[in-house]
Amino acid sequence: MSTFVASLFLPYTVDFHDEPEAPTRSNPQRMHSRAASATDMKTLATSAASLFSGPPPPPKTPAEEKKDDFFSQLQNDPRIKPSDPRSLARTEAAPPEWGAAGQFLNQPKSTAGPLPSGSILDYVKSEKKDPELLAKYTAQRKRRPTVGTSRRGSNERNFARKTWTVEPAIQGNGGLINAIRAHDALRSDEDFQKIWVGTLGFPTDALLDSKKEEISDKLANEYDAVTVFPSDRDVDGHYTHYCKTILWPVFHYQIPDHPKSKAYEDHSWEFYRNVNQNFADKIIANYKRGDVIWVHDYHLLLVPGMIRKRLPDAQIGFFLHAAFPSSEVFRCLSTRTELLEGMLGANLVAFQTKEYAHHFLQTCSRLLTVEATPEGVQLEERFVNVSHEPIGVDPEGMAKAREEPEVQEWIKIIQERYKGKHLIVARDKLDNVRGVRQKLLAFELFLNKYPQWRQNVVLLQVATSTTENSELLATVSDINTRIDSVHSTLAHQPLVFLKQDISFSQYVALLTVADVMMITSLREGMNLTAHEFILCQDGATTEKKFGPLILSEFTGSASVFGGNEISVNPWDYQKCAEAIKLALEMSPEEKERRYTKLSSVVHKQTGDYWTTRLCDSLDKASKEQFSRDAMSIPRLSVSALAQKYKDAERRVFILDYEGTLATYGTDKDVVLTSPQRVLDTLNELLSDKRNIVYVMSGRTPEELQRLFRQVPNLGVIAENGCFLREWGAAEDDWTAFADVEASAAWKKDVKSIFQYYAERVEGSWIEERHCSLVFHYEKAVDPDAARAQAGDCANHINDSCQSYRVQAIPTSKAVYVESLDWSKGSAATNIFDKLRENNIEGKGRSPPDFLLVAGNDREDETIFQWANNLSEQGKVANVTTVSVGKRNTQAMTTITQGTTGLISALQKLSNYSYESAPEGSGGRRPSVLLTTGS
Numbered sequence: 001m002s003t004f005v006a007s008l009f010l011p012y013t014v015d016f017h018d019e020p021e022a023p024t025r026s027n028p029q030r031m032h033s034r035a036a037s038a039t040d041m042k043t044l045a046t047s048a049a050s051l052f053s054g055p056p057p058p059p060k061t062p063a064e065e066k067k068d069d070f071f072s073q074l075q076n077d078p079r080i081k082p083s084d085p086r087s088l089a090r091t092e093a094a095p096p097e098w099g100a101a102g103q104f105l106n107q108p109k110s111t112a113g114p115l116p117s118g119s120i121l122d123y124v125k126s127e128k129k130d131p132e133l134l135a136k137y138t139a140q141r142k143r144r145p146t147v148g149t150s151r152r153g154s155n156e157r158n159f160a161r162k163t164w165t166v167e168p169a170i171q172g173n174g175g176l177i178n179a180i181r182a183h184d185a186l187r188s189d190e191d192f193q194k195i196w197v198g199t200l201g202f203p204t205d206a207l208l209d210s211k212k213e214e215i216s217d218k219l220a221n222e223y224d225a226v227t228v229f230p231s232d233r234d235v236d237g238h239y240t241h242y243c244k245t246i247l248w249p250v251f252h253y254q255i256p257d258h259p260k261s262k263a264y265e266d267h268s269w270e271f272y273r274n275v276n277q278n279f280a281d282k283i284i285a286n287y288k289r290g291d292v293i294w295v296h297d298y299h300l301l302l303v304p305g306m307i308r309k310r311l312p313d314a315q316i317g318f319f320l321h322a323a324f325p326s327s328e329v330f331r332c333l334s335t336r337t338e339l340l341e342g343m344l345g346a347n348l349v350a351f352q353t354k355e356y357a358h359h360f361l362q363t364c365s366r367l368l369t370v371e372a373t374p375e376g377v378q379l380e381e382r383f384v385n386v387s388h389e390p391i392g393v394d395p396e397g398m399a400k401a402r403e404e405p406e407v408q409e410w411i412k413i414i415q416e417r418y419k420g421k422h423l424i425v426a427r428d429k430l431d432n433v434r435g436v437r438q439k440l441l442a443f444e445l446f447l448n449k450y451p452q453w454r455q456n457v458v459l460l461q462v463a464t465s466t467t468e469n470s471e472l473l474a475t476v477s478d479i480n481t482r483i484d485s486v487h488s489t490l491a492h493q494p495l496v497f498l499k500q501d502i503s504f505s506q507y508v509a510l511l512t513v514a515d516v517m518m519i520t521s522l523r524e525g526m527n528l529t530a531h532e533f534i535l536c537q538d539g540a541t542t543e544k545k546f547g548p549l550i551l552s553e554f555t556g557s558a559s560v561f562g563g564n565e566i567s568v569n570p571w572d573y574q575k576c577a578e579a580i581k582l583a584l585e586m587s588p589e590e591k592e593r594r595y596t597k598l599s600s601v602v603h604k605q606t607g608d609y610w611t612t613r614l615c616d617s618l619d620k621a622s623k624e625q626f627s628r629d630a631m632s633i634p635r636l637s638v639s640a641l642a643q644k645y646k647d648a649e650r651r652v653f654i655l656d657y658e659g660t661l662a663t664y665g666t667d668k669d670v671v672l673t674s675p676q677r678v679l680d681t682l683n684e685l686l687s688d689k690r691n692i693v694y695v696m697s698g699r700t701p702e703e704l705q706r707l708f709r710q711v712p713n714l715g716v717i718a719e720n721g722c723f724l725r726e727w728g729a730a731e732d733d734w735t736a737f738a739d740v741e742a743s744a745a746w747k748k749d750v751k752s753i754f755q756y757y758a759e760r761v762e763g764s765w766i767e768e769r770h771c772s773l774v775f776h777y778e779k780a781v782d783p784d785a786a787r788a789q790a791g792d793c794a795n796h797i798n799d800s801c802q803s804y805r806v807q808a809i810p811t812s813k814a815v816y817v818e819s820l821d822w823s824k825g826s827a828a829t830n831i832f833d834k835l836r837e838n839n840i841e842g843k844g845r846s847p848p849d850f851l852l853v854a855g856n857d858r859e860d861e862t863i864f865q866w867a868n869n870l871s872e873q874g875k876v877a878n879v880t881t882v883s884v885g886k887r888n889t890q891a892m893t894t895i896t897q898g899t900t901g902l903i904s905a906l907q908k909l910s911n912y913s914y915e916s917a918p919e920g921s922g923g924r925r926p927s928v929l930l931t932t933g934s
């Protein structure tokens with residue numbers, strides 16, 4: 001059994017070489033010659049020029065010359081350069097733009113080319129069906145030199161001759177890679193034979209099929225990796241456009257709102273789907289029964305749904321590494337429904353934090369109008385578990401990395417460079433969501449407010465930049481210049497702004513030497529830099545630092561550190577400035593107290609722990625779902641039931657009405673009627689004195705009283721458990737469990753919300769019951785709009801009526817608002833308590849030894865659960881729970897022939913009643929069936 005770990009990029013990539021003998025990373029000769037290559041020299045020059053953004057530098061003093069010397073050493077190839085591609089990967093890396101890794105590795109260029117002018121949507125359509133448009137765009141493409149076949153051809157010839165080596169990926173989620181590897185290394189888990197699934201992280205159109213095969217064979221055989229080869233054009237549209245300009249900003253609360261992005265959204269969605277389909281196809285082609293599939297992050301949201309369509313029984317988990325926004329933000333995505341449905345193809349959808357999981361549940365309930373419980377989402381025929389599990393880092397891997405001589409050297413260099421200064425460090429991608437601008441503003445305020453610190457503190461901000469965000473760059477450059485001009489002196493520069501990444505050894509050294517770390521992301525899934533900072537501060541390789549961590553409350557990491565970080569709202573510059581002061585002036589005792597707690601979290605919630613917990617949760621969820629899946633629940637065996645029936649002394653029936661005994665009733669203006677066959681069947685059952693029969697429904701006591709007037713002695717549970725009429729009681733002898741008068745307060749508030757939506761949904765109406773309210777929209781003129789409004793309505797009520805013990809449940813036809821305290825299960829408990837005490841005078845002696853509960857809907861699950869428990873605890877000898885239909889359920893058995901199937905089964909039982917009635921038992925067949933008029 002294997003576990004597929006699918007994420008956009010594999011942990012590996014490929015470097016091509018002209019030499020016949022492929023050198024490796026451990027070959028210093030080659031690394032040296034590459035460092036001197038023209039491309040690298042150019043990169044180096046550009047990097048050096050952009051080291052400090054701001055005005056042109058003045059002539060250098062000797063001190064500055066020395067400083068430049070230090071920084072020029074930082075101008076290294078920022079990639080980790082291990083000799084083994086399987087060693088520790090960089091978390092929160094900032095790789096070059098897709099297709100631009102050629103500055104580090106020898107890889108083909110993209111053949112995607114620019115998109116044609118004119119209507120992008122037409123362009124996409126043309127690819128599919130419209131022959132005229134297809135001809136038009138084919139001609140356009142031929143005219144475009146950058147996408148010509150000649151370039152592709154020469155590329156192909158070029159790369160066909162080259163040798164290649166497997167290298168650690170430049171792209172990819174380092175946190176994920178480290179977590180999976182740590183799990184692999186620490187456990188000899190038979191069930192965890194991982195297989196990576198992903199792309200190589202560079203354009204591959206230019207490779208011949210034979211070359212692709214060669215590469216994918218090697219990766220499969222030696223690196224447990226399945227390679228996906230989407231077209232360059234698809235990856236470009238998927239990653240550069242849809243992921244980066246639509247999903248990433250929206251998931252981090254930045255709604256792109258300019259015409260260009262809308263166009264991107266329209267066309268790049270097609271490419272997003274294509275790449276997701278490539279992944280799904282690859283996984284399906286390699287899947288074997290029993291395998292587990294884990295799909296990672298926002299690049300692959302559609303993959304679970306695509307796999308589910310073809311492999312209905314597969315065990316699929318989905319983990320979102322990024323943040324998941326509130327439903328208010330998510331609803332702005334035009335493809336929101338497809339994205340949610342894609343994710344819901346999984347058995348388990350997991351997030352970094354409880355908050356993101358909650359947002360997802362709320363978004364599903366609101367936009368898909370499905371019932372969301374704290375455990376997950378109830379779909380028509382499946383339940384999808386939703387949970388949260390924060391990712392962690394790999395302390396063992398990091399410990400090894402820290403021992404590297406290069407790290408030790410860098411520690412010395414940085415210590416020497418910042419001797420006598422308090423060093424605040426930060427490494428962020430230069431992206432709006434990381435809050436670098438906010439951090440610099442807060443730091444500027446700190447310097448202005450606390451002059452005593454100006455000469456003693458340095459903020460070293462590494463700002464890794466992938467795509468040029470010129471607006472942000474201009475803003476941070478301005479702040480940088482301002483700080484520089486106001487606060488820098490010949491001998492001291494409080495802000496060092498490195499607009500490029502540093503090498504892994506430099507990064508580790510910096511985290512070790514730092515006095516404080518400052519992270520001010522405006523929103524972020526986790527932020528493993530914070531965790532790695534904590535690992536490096538323990539004094540294992542230098543003196544103990546226990547440096548405080550200033551951390552944005554909007555990161556996932558903040559949710560795991562339990563307040564032992566210095567938590568900040570990055571928008572509150574005053575507080576951020578004070579946080580810097582607090583961190584710098586913190587007593588050693590307080591630092592150690594906080595550090596001990598932070599460190600225990602990082603060492604407990606590791607990447608390995610995360611992997612184990614996710615695997616366990618998926619296993620548990622799949623098993624539970626399987627046991628509830630109508631397909632795997634046995635059919636009701638009427639003959640076995642009849643045998644139990646015959647053997648029983650005292651039988652109890654609790655039967656749901658609409659959808660179970662009879663088809664669903666009509667709406668408000670038609671009086672609910674019951675088919676004669678149902679009434680006759682109930683009367684037949686009741687005619688046997690050994691039988692106690694209850695019908696349960698969400699309808700009001702009045703409606704049910706009228707409906708079952710012709711069935712004397714029938715027990716009735718009304719309004720889903722808020723009212724009870726005991727078996728054998730007088731027609732109007734109702735017990736109210738819920739406080740009807742107290743309901744008036746919440747009903748007033750809920751009704752006004754319902755009215756608001758009813759005015760907006762033509763054809764909808766509000767039904768008032770004693771203890772519940774229903775917003776019906778099954779007859780709405782515009783069903784899609786009504787569904788959306790119903791979702792909003794349920795959400796609105798659940799948000800604003802939290803002080804009442806009620807909940808709004810959206811279904812495909814109506815929104816129900818009901819008490820949280822009463823259910824069919826609670827009514828059944830009451831019935832049984834009384835029966836078992838045998839305190840219904842003269843109506844039976846022995847306790848029940850046969851129980852049949854039949855239902856079909858979500859409200860019936862509480863009573864199934866209750867009955868199953870009675871069976872497990874051996875309190876009733878023979879318990880049968882049966883669900884009518886295909887819904888996934890906790891019932892022990894199902895009947896797929898609908899209400900008629902159940903009625904036939906009940907009729908068969910009452911026939912046995914007649915046949916099996918022992919002398920004097922009271923069982924009898926009625927000589928005349930009670931006939932009822934409606």
Ligand SMILES: O=P(O)(O)OC[C@H]1O[C@H](O[C@H]2O[C@H](CO)[C@@H](O)[C@H](O)[C@H]2O)[C@H](O)[C@@H](O)[C@@H]1O
Pocket residue numbers: 091092093094172173174175176243321322323391429524525526527528
């Ligand atoms: O830039 P991308 O290729 O689209 O990838 C997005 C980021 O993915 C990784 O970060 C995410 O996962 C981390 C670990 O779970 C989490 O801490 C972070 O908040 C997530 O956004 C990767 O580490 C980043 O470099 C990528 O930018």
